[in-house]
Amino acid sequence: xxxxxxxxxxxxxxxxxxxxxxxxxxxxxxxxxxxxxxxxxxxxxxxxxxxxxxxxxxxxxxxxxxxxxxxxxxxxxxxxxxxxxxxxxxxxxxxxxxxxxxxxxxxxxxxxxxxxxxxxxxxxxxxxxxxxxxxxxxxxxxxxxxxxxxxxxxxxxxxxxxxxxxxxxxxxxxxxxxxxxxxxxxxxxxxxxxxxxxxxxxxxxxxxxxxxxxxxxxxxxxxxxxxxxxxxxxxxxxxxxxxxxxxx
Amino acid sequence: xxxxxxxxxxxxxxxxxxxxxxxxxxxxxxxxxxxxxxxxxxxxxxxxxxxxxxxxxxxxxxxxxxxxxxxxxxxxxxxxxxxxxxxxxxxxxxxxxxxxxxxxxxxxxxxxxxxxxxxxxxxxxxxxxxxxxxxxxxxxxxxxxxxxxxxxxxxxxxxxxxxxxxxxxxxxxxxxxxxxxxxxxxxxxxxxxxxxxxxxxxxxxxxxxxxxxxxxxxxxxxxxxxxxxxxxxxxxxxxxxxxxxxxxxxxxxxxxxxxxxxxxxxxxxxxxxxxxxxxxxxxxxxxxxxxxxxxxxxxxxxxxxx
Numbered sequence: 001x002x003x004x005x006x007x008x009x010x011x012x013x014x015x016x017x018x019x020x021x022x023x024x025x026x027x028x029x030x031x032x033x034x035x036x037x038x039x040x041x042x043x044x045x046x047x048x049x050x051x052x053x054x055x056x057x058x059x060x061x062x063x064x065x066x067x068x069x070x071x072x073x074x075x076x077x078x079x080x081x082x083x084x085x086x087x088x089x090x091x092x093x094x095x096x097x098x099x100x101x102x103x104x105x106x107x108x109x110x111x112x113x114x115x116x117x118x119x120x121x122x123x124x125x126x127x128x129x130x131x132x133x134x135x136x137x138x139x140x141x142x143x144x145x146x147x148x149x150x151x152x153x154x155x156x157x158x159x160x161x162x163x164x165x166x167x168x169x170x171x172x173x174x175x176x177x178x179x180x181x182x183x184x185x186x187x188x189x190x191x192x193x194x195x196x197x198x199x200x201x202x203x204x205x206x207x208x209x210x211x212x213x214x215x216x217x218x219x220x221x222x223x224x225x226x227x228x229x230x231x232x233x234x235x236x237x238x239x240x241x242x243x244x245x246x247x248x
Numbered sequence: 249x250x251x252x253x254x255x256x257x258x259x260x261x262x263x264x265x266x267x268x269x270x271x272x273x274x275x276x277x278x279x280x281x282x283x284x285x286x287x288x289x290x291x292x293x294x295x296x297x298x299x300x301x302x303x304x305x306x307x308x309x310x311x312x313x314x315x316x317x318x319x320x321x322x323x324x325x326x327x328x329x330x331x332x333x334x335x336x337x338x339x340x341x342x343x344x345x346x347x348x349x350x351x352x353x354x355x356x357x358x359x360x361x362x363x364x365x366x367x368x369x370x371x372x373x374x375x376x377x378x379x380x381x382x383x384x385x386x387x388x389x390x391x392x393x394x395x396x397x398x399x400x401x402x403x404x405x406x407x408x409x410x411x412x413x414x415x416x417x418x419x420x421x422x423x424x425x426x427x428x429x430x431x432x433x434x435x436x437x438x439x440x441x442x443x444x445x446x447x448x449x450x451x452x453x454x455x456x457x458x459x460x461x462x463x464x465x466x467x468x469x470x471x472x473x474x475x476x477x478x479x480x481x482x483x484x485x486x487x488x489x490x491x492x493x494x495x496x497x498x499x500x501x502x503x504x505x506x507x508x509x510x511x512x513x514x515x516x517x518x519x520x521x522x523x524x525x526x527x528x529x530x531x532x533x534x535x536x537x538x539x540x541x542x543x544x545x546x547x548x549x550x551x552x553x554x
Contacts, residue, residue, distance in 0.1 A: 008262065008274060011262075012262070035303035035308070038303065038306065039303060039306060039307060039308060040306040040307070041307070077331075078331045078332045078334070078335040079331075079335065079338075080335060080338045080339055080342060083335065083339070084381070085381050087534065089332070089335065117529055117534075118382075118529060118534070119385060119386065119529065120386075120525070120527035120528065120529060121527065122397065122525045122526075122527060123385065123386055123397075123398075126397060127385075133394065134385060134386070134394065134397075135385055136388075212524075212525065237533060240319055240320050240321060241319055241320040241336065241339075242317070242319040242320070242325065242332075242333075242336055244332060245325075245327055245330065245332045245333050245336065246327070247332075248330040248331070248332050
């Protein structure tokens, strides 16, 4: 058989060209992504990671609505300078309930993966309202409406149902609730139960009083509650510094 | 013209012709390009054997390149190349360079560190980096604080005490300021009298009659200010209550008010609304004991250490 390949076969056959082009450009994605679904160490086995409570989840929605991710990543890379500034590198396990995840390397502002607990609620409220009153050289916009806008808590159950459809273990049935009790403990499981969602949101906001104003629940309450939980779920003091080396 | 003619004789065309004479050459890829492509293929093969590249079953093939590091338990370990092992190796290397200093920090007392000029240089540079990353967002880059929010660390006024031990305690465990709301307990007139009395303690313009009434109220069981601020109004460091006699203001924004009336009004608003803020996070879990010790000395040296 005289097989003599000529590139003009491809170049003069638009259908073949389209199919081969698609194959060529999908290789890059397929070889990098597909194995992760089969490797059992993709998501590290680590204690403490749970889905966001209803209030935190509403804060996360506001975080996305305001486009915080355009300037802030939530992914600490395993480099010495990042470890010294931000803390332990991010684990895949820590964003397993994030939809969408907030990884990235585009940082106009600092990485926020471990901002939880680093500042007081009061600092966050003042900083979100008027960033330059706390950090004079900041280029962050002012978000004064967050504190003035009451939080809409009415649709939290619908939001959680949507996340449940993509795999977040918010419970709708008794069986799911019991599974959550076994996995996350009763206190957390109650907050992840969709029928209680609005009530537990209001309880957490009133108890935490994140915006320092007891007269109502504002969008600031939700956003600060979310920021204060970021990166705090895993207690790295329990693990050796090389505990996650074998996972990669 | 002659060159064009020559090419059209030696190079094939795609066979199409537009506008009568517009044709497309069908040149093969340049030889240099083809060979560069082959070289990249060979490079990839070599790379695949050195670095972890191939998924295998539920894991992957680690590759020939190894990294050796010492973990927190002092065990020397070797692992196939990855960025997490690389980080540990990198931290080991940095730790070796800084170790003599951090060992000294751990071993020396605060007084010894303060006296040692070599250690002072280390504290200044390492402390400044730590302070900028962790403390400056609230206390500002120079430690001057923000009136109404975060205390000034460069003066000699301390809510919880400015000794090495007290600063260390504050950084390690954090703080939470609290003062009750008096607007529900006292009348506006009483609050005004107290504000005038507090203003008089710092030599700010005030109404003497109101201040005298405020003095009585301050030491009475009705307002009971002296419980926390002390009978001499100089504050109690064990609970973090403010010294009201030194004309240094954290919560009431007295310096910003231009008139004496405005200054009294600033004090009045703090008495009326009280405080449930002044929260400083605990740093024990976030920073190492040596880092906290470095920061303690750094903050102590900012100006007002006692």
